Amino acid sequence: MQKRTPLRISWLDLFLRAFQFVTAVVILIGLYNTFTAARYTSNQWATLVFAGLAQGSIYALIALGYTLVYGILLMINFAHGEVYMAGALSTVFLANYFARSGFLAESPFIAIVLMILFSAAISTVVALLLERIAYRPLRNAPRLIPLITAIGASFALQYTFRGFYGSEFRSYPTVEALRGIWNIFGFEVPIVQPVVFLSAVVLMLALYWYVERTKAGKAMRAVSENKDVARLMGIDIDKVIVTTFALGGALAGAAGVFNGLFRPQGVFFLMGFFPGIKAFTAAVLGGIGNIPGAMFGGLLLGLIESLGPNIILEGLGIPGTNQLKDGIAFTVLVLILIFRPQGIFGERLSETKA
Amino acid sequence: MSKRLFTLLALLMVASLVLAACGSATPTEAPVADEPVADEPVALECSDAIGCVEVAPGDSIHLAYMLTVSGATAFLGEDSLGGIEIALSDRGQVLGHDVELTGEDSGCSSEGGQTAATAVTSDPSVVAIIGTNCSGAATAALPTISGAGLIMCSPSNTAPALTDPDGTWLPGYFRAAHNDKFQGRVAAEFVYNELGAHTAATIHDGSPYADQLQQVFATTFAELGGTVTFQGAVNVGDTDMRTILTTVAADSPDVLYFPIFEPEGNFIVAQSTEIAGLEGTTLVGADGLLSASFPGNSGENVVGVYLSGPYITGDAYDSFLTRWDEQIGGVPPSGFHAFAYDCTNMMLDAIEASAQQGADGTILIGRQALRDAMATTSGFAGLTGNLSCSEYGDCATGEALGVFEITHAELDGNWPPPVIYTP
Numbered sequence: 050m051q052k053r054t055p056l057r058i059s060w061l062d063l064f065l066r067a068f069q070f071v072t073a074v075v076i077l078i079g080l081y082n083t084f085t086a087a088r089y090t091s092n093q094w095a096t097l098v099f100a101g102l103a104q105g106s107i108y109a110l111i112a113l114g115y116t117l118v119y120g121i122l123l124m125i126n127f128a129h130g131e132v133y134m135a136g137a138l139s140t141v142f143l144a145n146y147f148a149r150s151g152f153l154a155e156s157p158f159i160a161i162v163l164m165i166l167f168s169a170a171i172s173t174v175v176a177l178l179l180e181r182i183a184y185r186p187l188r189n190a191p192r193l194i195p196l197i198t199a200i201g202a203s204f205a206l207q208y209t210f211r212g213f214y215g216s217e218f219r220s221y222p223t224v225e226a227l228r229g230i231w232n233i234f235g236f237e238v239p240i241v242q243p244v245v246f247l248s249a250v251v252l253m254l255a256l257y258w259y260v261e262r263t264k265a266g267k268a269m270r271a272v273s274e275n276k277d278v279a280r281l282m283g284i285d286i287d288k289v290i291v292t293t294f295a296l297g298g299a300l301a302g303a304a305g306v307f308n309g310l311f312r313p314q315g316v317f318f319l320m321g322f323f324p325g326i327k328a329f330t331a332a333v334l335g336g337i338g339n340i341p342g343a344m345f346g347g348l349l350l351g352l353i354e355s356l357g358p359n360i361i362l363e364g365l366g367i368p369g370t371n372q373l374k375d376g377i378a379f380t381v382l383v384l385i386l387i388f389r390p391q392g393i394f395g396e397r398l399s400e401t402k403a
Numbered sequence: 404m405s406k407r408l409f410t411l412l413a414l415l416m417v418a419s420l421v422l423a424a425c426g427s428a429t430p431t432e433a434p435v436a437d438e439p440v441a442d443e444p445v446a447l448e449c450s451d452a453i454g455c456v457e458v459a460p461g462d463s464i465h466l467a468y469m470l471t472v473s474g475a476t477a478f479l480g481e482d483s484l485g486g487i488e489i490a491l492s493d494r495g496q497v498l499g500h501d502v503e504l505t506g507e508d509s510g511c512s513s514e515g516g517q518t519a520a521t522a523v524t525s526d527p528s529v530v531a532i533i534g535t536n537c538s539g540a541a542t543a544a545l546p547t548i549s550g551a552g553l554i555m556c557s558p559s560n561t562a563p564a565l566t567d568p569d570g571t572w573l574p575g576y577f578r579a580a581h582n583d584k585f586q587g588r589v590a591a592e593f594v595y596n597e598l599g600a601h602t603a604a605t606i607h608d609g610s611p612y613a614d615q616l617q618q619v620f621a622t623t624f625a626e627l628g629g630t631v632t633f634q635g636a637v638n639v640g641d642t643d644m645r646t647i648l649t650t651v652a653a654d655s656p657d658v659l660y661f662p663i664f665e666p667e668g669n670f671i672v673a674q675s676t677e678i679a680g681l682e683g684t685t686l687v688g689a690d691g692l693l694s695a696s697f698p699g700n701s702g703e704n705v706v707g708v709y710l711s712g713p714y715i716t717g718d719a720y721d722s723f724l725t726r727w728d729e730q731i732g733g734v735p736p737s738g739f740h741a742f743a744y745d746c747t748n749m750m751l752d753a754i755e756a757s758a759q760q761g762a763d764g765t766i767l768i769g770r771q772a773l774r775d776a777m778a779t780t781s782g783f784a785g786l787t788g789n790l791s792c793s794e795y796g797d798c799a800t801g802e803a804l805g806v807f808e809i810t811h812a813e814l815d816g817n818w819p820p821p822v823i824y825t826p
Contacts, residue, residue, distance in 0.1 A: 088653045092679050100645045100677075216477050218666050220700045239677050312642050314673050314700050315666030317475065323640050358646045371647035372609065372636045 065387065072384060075365065082364030089359065095236035097355045103242040103311050105351020106249030110304035111328035112335070112343040113256060114176075114297030120273040120338040121293045124192065127199035128179055130325015131206035132298050134318065136172035137305025138210055140164050141219045141316045144309060148222030157226040161306070169302035175206065176298025177291060185287075203325075211318040219316045221309035245307045252303055253344045256296065260340060265292060273338070327354075330382050336395020345394060354378050447761045451769030453552040456530050460764035463503035464754065465526070466491075466747070469519040469534030469544065469555075476511040476664060478694050478736040479536040483558045485731045486743030487533055489723065490751075492730065497751050498758060498766050505529075509540045511610075511664070516540030520547035529553060530768055531750045533743060538562030538612040542571045549573035552770040554777055556750055556798075558743035561586060561690070562611045563619065566797040575774055577796040579742040579749065579787065581713065583612070585801030586689060587619025589826050590660065590711045593806045594687055595627040597824055600657035604633040606647060606671065608663040616662040616689055632656045637667055644670045645678060652680030662689030665697060672701040672708060685709070693738045698813040698820075705809050713738040713787070714805025714822050720786050734818060742799075745785035749798065753777040801826075 111133050118126045144164055147153040153160045183202045187195045227241040260266035271279040272289045280286055308324070309316065331350045335342025357377035358370040367373070385393065449455035458464055468487060470480035484506070491502050505526075509519035516535055523529055524547055532548060532555040535541045541560045548555050557565075557578040564570030566582060594600040603624050607613035614636075621631045632654035635647050648671065651659055659681070661671050668688055675681050690712035698705045720741060727735055757776035759767040780798065781791040792798040806824040813820045 089649060090679065093649050093652065096678060097645060097649060100643065104643060216474055217696060218475065218669070218700050220669070220702065223702055237679070312670065312673075313702060314669035315642055317666070319475070323642075355643065355646060359649060363650070370635075371641075371650065372638050374641065374643070374646060375638065 069388065076361055079361035079364035082366075083360050084364075086364070088363075092236055094356075095233075095238060097359065098352065099233075099236075099238045099242040099246070101352040101355030102348060103245040103307075103351070104355060105331075105348035106246045106253075107304045107308050107311065107347075108324065108328045108331045108350050109344045109347025110249055110252065110300045110307070111324055112331040112347045113253070113340065114301050115329050115332040116335075116337055116340060116343040117269075117293050117297045119332070120340075121269065121290055122184070122188075122195075124184070124195045125199065125329065126179075126184075126297075127196065127325070127329070128183070128203040128206060129176075129297065129301060130321035130323075130328070131203050131210075132172050132176045132179065132321075133301040133305050133324060133328075134321030135175040135206065135210060135305075136168035136298075136302030137308055137320060138214060138219070138316055138318060139171045140168040140302075140306055141221055141309065142214075143167050144221050144306075145219075153222060154225050157224050161224070161310070164309075165303050165306045168306045169299040172302030172305065173295045173298035176294045176301070179206075180291065180294040185290075207318050207321070214318065216318060218314070221313035221316065223313060224310060227310060241310055245311045249304070249307060252300060256300065257340060259296075265289075269293060327378065330378060333392055334382055334385055336392025339392065339394045342392055342394030346392070349393075350378055350381075353381050357381075447759050447765060447767040449767055449769065452771045454770050456528060456768045456770070458500055458766045458768070460499075463501040464497055464766075464768075465503050465505065465528045465530055466750070467523045467526070467529045467532050467534075468504060468506035469509040469516070469523060469532055469540070470506065471511045471515070471536045471540070472506070472508045474510055475666070476536065478696065479511070479559060479739065480508070482735050482737035482740045483533070483536060483743035485727060485735060486558065486740035487747050489726050489730055489740075490744045490747035493726070494748065494751055498755060498760060499764050500766065502751070509535045509537075509544065511537035511540060513539050513543035516542070516544035517547065520544035524548065524551035524553065530754065531556070531773070533558065533746050533750070535560060536739070537610065538565060538615075539610045541565055541576075542611055545571060545573045545576055549575045554750065554753075554770075554774055556746035556777070558746050559690075559739040560612075562615045564611065564615060566793070566795045568795055572795050577746075577749075577777055577792055577798055579745040579785065579790060579798050580739060581799045581801045581804055582797055583616040583619055585799075585826075586711055586804060587616050588623045589801075589804050589806065589824075590662075590687060590689065591620050591623035591627060591629075592826065593709070593711070593824050594658045594660070594685070595624060595629050597806075598658065598685060600629060600685065602630045602632050602654065602656040603658040603660055604635070604651045604654065604656040605631065606651070606659065606661040606663065607634075607636050608639050608667055609636050610639070610663075612691065613663050617660060620660050620662070637663070637671075639664075639667065641667060642670055644674045648674060648678045648681060651684075652678045655680045656684055658685050658687055660687045660689075662691060664691045665694060665700060668692045668697065669701045672704050676704050687711070690738055693807065693819075695734070695736055695818040698809050699816070703814065706811055706814060708809045709823075710807045710809065710820070711804065712807060713742065713803050714807075714825060715741045715787050715803050717786070723786055738819070741786040741803075745783070745787050745790060745798075748785065749780055749783055749790065749792075750777065752783065753780065 114129045147160045183198050184195055229240050230237045231240050268284045268289050331346035332343045335346025354374055358374050362370040470483050472480035507519035507522045509515045532553055536559045538560045554575045559580045560578050561580050561583040563582055563584050566572050605617035605621055607617045633651055637647055686708045688710045693710050693712040753773055753776035757772040778792055783790040787803040790798040805822040807820040808823045809820050
């Protein structure tokens with residue numbers, strides 16, 4: 050008995066090592082072929098990188114919502130994509146009103162800040178209602194139950210918003226101030242992409258500061274560590290949970306406006322589904338429950354999605370590479386989970402948390 | 404004892420259900436007893452190979468629609484539904500019976516088509532179906548529809564395989580919409596002859612409609628002497644088109660042909676100017692994007708985009724548009740309403756031609772007879788031209804096509820855009 054157990058593990062290890070090696074070789078061959086073919090100019094690569102960062106920062110903002118809630122409640126809030134949709138879809142009307150009245154062209158900064166506040170407010174309200182109506186009554190139920198409830202809540206939210214605004218596609222207005230090209234390190238990049246990226250980074254830093262440096266953040270970390278002990282220390286658990294949902298909602302709402310600036314089209318009631326799934330992937334990639342992990346995971350996922358098809362698959366001679374974009378994103382997730390089940394930044398979870 | 408009785412009753416119930424389901428198919432079916440048909444010398448007898456539908460006096464002839472009336476492509480379904488409703492109210496009674504319309508939402512997907520087909524065929528009183536909007540839904544729905552002996556006439560399926568006996572065609576399928584063999588050719592001829600393009604790239608979204616249409620375009624374009632630099636695909640639901648546009652831009656083609664839908668089409672138009680190498684590329688789409696919301700949603704880059712699609716003219720069509728404004732309001736949201744109108748009328752004509760009439764007003768519609776009547780439709784004067792159905796269900800001639808150019812006026816809300824080319 051005692052002899053066989055280590056043998057079995059070493060076989061598995063061997064297999065994983067071989068798998069790791071093959072993966073690395075395949076990726077390197079793809080990279081080598083792509084770069085020797087020199088089909089794209091460096092400026093085209095730069096556009097992909099900056100677009101990937103902008104998209105990634107939007108994923109990261111949404112991913113923070115997943116990770117915050119998971120850190121506190123150990124549940125996956127699958128309706129979080131809909132929280133994002135609620136803000137983005139509601140704000141499209143405000144944005145178009147600002148555009149029609151000329152306010153957006155006159156003072157774009159104030160207009161965009163107002164849009165972000167409005168969107169964050171809507172998303173926060175939706176997130177709080179979600180917590181109050183769908184999750185709080187189930188807080189002591191088995192863990193599968195809130196998960197299924199989340200999926201149901203997600204559909205309910207989608208079709209409620211369809212009822213509010215109809216099923217048409219809407220678009221954010223183009224912001225004149227964000228049109229045009231910036232020259233960054235000699236590359237021509239549309240202004241909106243670095244702006245979205247930097248604003249998102251500012252929000253993420255603010256969240257990090259809030260969680261690490263304020264008293265409320267300390268309470269959040271305490272609840273995340275151990276709910277019962279936190280309660281004994283006099284922390285109001287309900288208040289902390291509500292704060293967590295509100296923070297996640299506000300960030301998702303802001304992400305909705307950033308998305309509207311970056312990708313104005315395709316705003317409709319089902320728009321939250323894919324970003325939701327992608328952001329969840331990003332959160333797992335970085336290590337769910339870990340705040341810097343979600344930020345990093347989001348940016349990484351955005352870059353992989355943006356660069357992956359052209360940089361790896363095309364070098365391997367795979368046809369229809371762009372249809373495999375999501376495939377790449379999820380393959381990376383699987384690979385990370387095989388080699389680092391806790392995610393890139395995640396610590397090994399104890400039995401009760403995992 | 405009671406258990407045995409129960410088994411007997413259950414068996415009887417099953418048997419009666421089976422009989423009811425295929426009852427009209429059996430030629431020996433006795434006339435319905437409680438109808439006063441005693442004086443009737445000739446009782447209506449169904450001798451049709453695949454069954455009949457009997458419509459008693461006072462009952463209505465039951466048509467069903469399977470359209471995409473919810474979700475992202477709802478504008479297509481609303482457009483067709485309006486056409487059907489106007490056709491029905493124009494027509495009034497058929498053979499002394501009212502016409503009743505019920506419907507299912509088939510969406511724009513195979514699953515939707517399959518579900519809607521199952522729901523519609525579960526009702527044996529349905530005589531004919533108008534639908535579907537999307538070719539993908541039709542491909543999935545057709546085996547069920549055809550197996551149930553129904554006929555289906557589509558106002559907007561354009562995929563060539565649907566009327567190809569070696570493709571996905573099955574008996575009972577008809578369409579008033581143009582085959583994309585015509586549309587792809589018109590688009591290719593337009594860009595090669597009128598725009599003087601010599602290189603082209605295509606993007607589809609994996610749907611049978613877009614895939615087959617871009618293939619017809621690419622083949623025709625190559626036949627004309629052009630070079631196809633790239634044929635790629637995106638996924639429905641993608642928002643980031645930069646990767647595929649970067650691939651397209653590597654060859655800087657004269658034309659990018661993307662016969663897909665909103666919102667993926669919006670993203671392609673909006674992101675096209677952000678990619679170096681696409682400055683000289685003209686964007687050309689097809690009827691899937693011919694929607695009043697397309698210019699506004701795509702933003703300023705949409706000016707100068709060309710779209711191929713149904714182009715219908717004539718006095719009859721003008722008065723149809725007036726009726727639309729009175730009955731539904733505004734203008735039709737897409738370009739297929741006239742095909743829906745023609746489908747409905749062709750089917751009702753075929754019902755009139757094939758139904759047996761009893762003296763008391765009962766009519767008996769043979770399902771095979773209806774298929775035959777529909778397939779022999781010729782010279783039907785519809786809104787979209789003179790329609791004659793082929794053996795494999797193609798009723799349109801491809802005349803009612805044009806190429807539209809989106810200008811600044813469309814961005815400001817004008818619809819439909821001006822036609823600049825007709826074959």
